[in-house]
Amino acid sequence: MPVQTVQANKIGVFGSMSVTLDAQDRKILAALTRNARIPVAELARQVGLSKTPVAARIRHLEEIGLITGYRAILSPLKLGLTHVTYVEVSMHDTREQALQQFNAAVRAIPEVEECYMIAGGCDYLIKVRSRDMADFRRILAEKISVLPHISNTSSHVSMEAVVEQNFRLD
Amino acid sequence: MPVQTVQANKIGVFGSMSVTLDAQDRKILAALTRNARIPVAELARQVGLSKTPVAARIRHLEEIGLITGYRAILSPLKLGLTHVTYVEVSMHDTREQALQQFNAAVRAIPEVEECYMIAGGCDYLIKVRSRDMADFRRILAEKISVLPHISNTSSHVSMEAVVEQNFRLD
DNA sequence: CCTGAAAAATTATTCGC
DNA sequence: GCGAATAATTTTTCAGG
Numbered sequence: 001m002p003v004q005t006v007q008a009n010k011i012g013v014f015g016s017m018s019v020t021l022d023a024q025d026r027k028i029l030a031a032l033t034r035n036a037r038i039p040v041a042e043l044a045r046q047v048g049l050s051k052t053p054v055a056a057r058i059r060h061l062e063e064i065g066l067i068t069g070y071r072a073i074l075s076p077l078k079l080g081l082t083h084v085t086y087v088e089v090s091m092h093d094t095r096e097q098a099l100q101q102f103n104a105a106v107r108a109i110p111e112v113e114e115c116y117m118i119a120g121g122c123d124y125l126i127k128v129r130s131r132d133m134a135d136f137r138r139i140l141a142e143k144i145s146v147l148p149h150i151s152n153t154s155s156h157v158s159m160e161a162v163v164e165q166n167f168r169l170d
Numbered sequence: 171m172p173v174q175t176v177q178a179n180k181i182g183v184f185g186s187m188s189v190t191l192d193a194q195d196r197k198i199l200a201a202l203t204r205n206a207r208i209p210v211a212e213l214a215r216q217v218g219l220s221k222t223p224v225a226a227r228i229r230h231l232e233e234i235g236l237i238t239g240y241r242a243i244l245s246p247l248k249l250g251l252t253h254v255t256y257v258e259v260s261m262h263d264t265r266e267q268a269l270q271q272f273n274a275a276v277r278a279i280p281e282v283e284e285c286y287m288i289a290g291g292c293d294y295l296i297k298v299r300s301r302d303m304a305d306f307r308r309i310l311a312e313k314i315s316v317l318p319h320i321s322n323t324s325s326h327v328s329m330e331a332v333v334e335q336n337f338r339l340d
Numbered sequence: 341c342c343t344g345a346a347a348a349a350t351t352a353t354t355c356g357c
Numbered sequence: 358g359c360g361a362a363t364a365a366t367t368t369t370t371c372a373g374g
């Protein structure tokens with residue numbers, strides 16, 4: 001059975017609670033986080049168990065939704081997507097309906113890599129990945145600035161990626 | 171032979187520059203980005219080619235460094251890491267040596283998920299993932315605030331993740 | 341709940357065309 | 358680049374501690 005069936009999310013009160021993991025589960029997750037294609041046999045060796053319990057643990061971690069999937073990681077550099085810009089967005093309407101309309105619209109923009117609603121001054125922080133400054137200008141003008149209920153935006157261009165997509169397991 | 175070797179480098183002569191991809195390569199990357207464990211046979215079906223060229227294309231995409239790896243994706247929620255905070259960091263020394271010392275130090279903090287050097291007012295933008303506010307306070311006090319050459323920090327707490335780790339292939 | 345090995349299924353590779 | 362046969366790898370199963 002393909003693994004992506006794991007992504008059947010059970011969204012609800014009980015399905016979204018955090019889970020306690022033992023040291024071996026953490027080793028399994030650390031290894032799968034480094035390499036999604038590691039064989040269970042090799043994983044078992046690293047964890048210090050036999051294949052059977054390791055396979056069962058992986059299956060369980062998938063079923064409870066802790067492992068949401070397995071993905072290939074691409075080089076933004078090789079894709080020509082070297083420019084990263086953070087856009088602060090202020091809203092002129094922060095009522096629930098307006099926020100949900102904004103959320104839906106921002107999710108439809110493929111160039112938006114991340115977006116968080118922020119407490120305090122600016123209302124949203126959007127991370128945009130683009131080819132270059134001209135590409136970003138187009139994205140800002142055609143996609144970001146036309147988002148619903150926006151009051152104004154402020155862009156902050158990255159000069160260097162110091163840490164990109166780091167993980168934390170402990 | 172894959173097409174991209176014909177017109178290999180778009181810009182410049184260096185091996186780290188961007189690559190031109192045909193529609194089939196993009197389909198392969200899109201599929202592997204959704205599911206790293208998809209069998210070559212299934213991938214071939216989706217792309218509209220047979221297994222042989224698809225396997226060769228994947229191998230090539232790995233060799234040129236466009237596919238950098240395959241990783242399991244974990245649910246921050248299930249791990250109890252629901253709090254995201256962006257920390258703006260200003261430096262009191264922006265000479266090259268100071269920046270490199272800062273970069274090395276920030277890379278050693280596991281709770282830092284991302285860090286970009288920013289043009290303009292604040293010098294760095296750091297994304298921190300924590301269990302809760304108390305956990306963040308500890309990280310800020312013990313790990314962020316003690317980074318070398320820092321002048322001051324300003325924290326922006328996320329209230330909602332609207333988009334998390336979205337990809338762009340086109 | 342784990343072990344270890346045999347069995348079964350799946351997947352990748354190698355050919356001639 | 359195709360398709361089938363081959364070869365390799367990986368997962369699953371099961372009796373036993």
